[in-house]
Amino acid sequence: MLTFQKYFPLEDTPENASIMQSAMAVVKDEMQSNQIGYYKLPSNSLSLLERLKEIDSGVFTQIIIIGIGGSSLGIKAIDSILRPYTPNAKEVLYFENSDPITISETLTKIKKDKAAFFIISKSGSTIETTSILKTVIATCKLDLDGVDRKRVFAITDKDSALSKFAQHHNLKEFNIPDNVGGRFSVLSAVGVVPLQMAGYDVQNILKGAQEFITSFFEGGENHLLEKACYMYINSKNHGINVLFSYADHLEGLTKWYVQLWGESLGKIDFNGNRVGLTPIGLIGSVDQHSFLELIIEGPHDKSVTFISIKDAGNNLKIPDISLYGIEKTDFINNQSFNTLINAQCDATMQSVIQSDIAVDAISFDKVTPGNIGAIIIYYELLTSLMGAMLMINTYNQPGVELGKEILYKNLEKN
Structure with missing residues (x-):
C-alpha cells in the first residue's frame, strides 16, 4: 500500500x-480516445506474459539490455527496487551510454551462452543503441542467422528500422504501441518482457x-x-x-x-x-x-x-x-x-x-x-x-x- x-x-x-x-x-x-496509450498498458500488456510462455527463459541466467533513456531507465528503476526482495532474479547488465570505459567493462561481464540480449529502441535507429549493438555483435561473435538467433530479441515500433533488422534475421520481436512514448513505455514490452524473463513478478x-x-x-x-x-x-x-x-x-x-x-x-x-x-x-x-x-x-x-x-x-x-x-x-x-x-x-x-x-x-x-x-x-x-x-x-x-x-x-x- x-x-x-x-x-x-x-x-x-x-x-x-x-x-x-x-x-x-x-x-x-x-x-x-486511445490517443495516448500508456493508460491501458496495465491491462493490455498481460497478453505479453502469455507470449513469453512460448520462450524457454530457463536457459538464460543473464539479461542484457541495450537501450537508452526510456528504453532502459524504467527497467533499471524496477530492477533496482525489487532486486533485494527477489533473491532468484537473474543478473541484468545495461548498455545505455556511449562511454567507452563502461561499455568495455560491461562487455567483459557477458556470459554469451547464458545471456538473452534485448535491443530496445522505439524509433529503431537511436545512434547510441545501434552503435553498442554493433559492438556487442562483434565482441560476442553473435551468429544472428544461426545458433544465437534465439537469444536475441528486438523491442521496437512496428515497421521501424530495428523491426526490419529483426525480420531480416528472423529474431523474436515485440512491438511498442504507436501511441506510447518511450518515457511512458516501461509497462509495455519495453519493461514487461525483459523483467519477466529476469524473474520478476510482472503480473502483480x-x-x-x-x-x-x-x-x-x-x-x-x-x-x-x-x-x-x-x-x-x-x-x-x-x-x-x-x-x-x-x-x-x-x-x-x-x-x-x-x-x-x-x-x-x-x-x-x-x-x-x-x-x-x-x-x-x-x-x-x-x-x-x-x-x-x-x-x-x-x-x-x-x-x-x-x-x-x-x-x-x-x-x-x-x-x-x-x-x-x-x-x-x-x-x-x-x-x-x-x-x-x-x-x-x-x-x-x-x-x-x-x-x-x-x-x-x-x-x-x-x-x-x-x-x-x-x-x-x-x-x-x-x-x-x-x-x-x-x-x-x-x-x-x-x-x-x-x-x-x-x-x-x-x-x-x-
Whole structure:
C-alpha cells in the first residue's frame, strides 16, 4: 500500500476547481480516445506474459539490455527496487551510454551462452543503441542467422528500422504501441518482457498499476489532482521539484522520474511561452548533507517530495557498543537502521515544512511488485495532469530531436 500526505495549502476556490476539472477532462479524453496509450498498458500488456510462455527463459541466467533513456531507465528503476526482495532474479547488465570505459567493462561481464540480449529502441535507429549493438555483435561473435538467433530479441515500433533488422534475421520481436512514448513505455514490452524473463513478478506490477489507475479515474486519488494544481499555480515562483528518496535502491526511480518530468514538461506552450518544471532527484540520507542547506537557506523556489519505506524488510541493528569520545550517540544503540533512516526522513521533512516550503510525502508500507506498479502509474498520471494544466504537448520532445539532428550532422562531417 502507498500512503500520500500533503503539507501545502491549496485554496478551495472556483478557479482551482476549474483547473482540476479541465485537466481531468483532458486526461480522460486522452485515455478514452486511445490517443495516448500508456493508460491501458496495465491491462493490455498481460497478453505479453502469455507470449513469453512460448520462450524457454530457463536457459538464460543473464539479461542484457541495450537501450537508452526510456528504453532502459524504467527497467533499471524496477530492477533496482525489487532486486533485494527477489533473491532468484537473474543478473541484468545495461548498455545505455556511449562511454567507452563502461561499455568495455560491461562487455567483459557477458556470459554469451547464458545471456538473452534485448535491443530496445522505439524509433529503431537511436545512434547510441545501434552503435553498442554493433559492438556487442562483434565482441560476442553473435551468429544472428544461426545458433544465437534465439537469444536475441528486438523491442521496437512496428515497421521501424530495428523491426526490419529483426525480420531480416528472423529474431523474436515485440512491438511498442504507436501511441506510447518511450518515457511512458516501461509497462509495455519495453519493461514487461525483459523483467519477466529476469524473474520478476510482472503480473502483480501490472495489477498494482491497474488498481491505481482505476481508482484515479473513479475519483479515488484526488491528492494527485490537488498536487498537480498546486504545482501549476505556483510554477512560476516554485518551478523546481525535488524528489527526496530515502533508500539507495530507489535511486533508479528518481532517475526515471527526472527523465519523465524533464522531457515531458519542459516545453513551449500553445501560446508560445516557455514553461516547465525542473526535476531534481536526491537520495536520503546522503544528500541531507549536501543539498538540504540549499533547500532551506537558499531561494524558496522549490517544492519537495519525500519517498520512504516503512518496512524495508531488513532488521539490521546498530550494535550496543559505546565508543570513546562519541558516547553521545549511544541512544541509538540496538535500534534498526530502518528506524534510523525513517527518523532522518521525518526530521528532514519537518525542517523543510518549518521553513515554509511546500512538501508532500509518499510512503511504501513495504516494497512489493504491486506498490511499484502503483508508483509508476502515479508519476505518469501526475505528468499528464501537469501537461494538461500547462497547456503543452506532454508527449513530444522537439528539443531532444534537435540535439539528435545536430549530432548526426556533426558526425557525418568527420
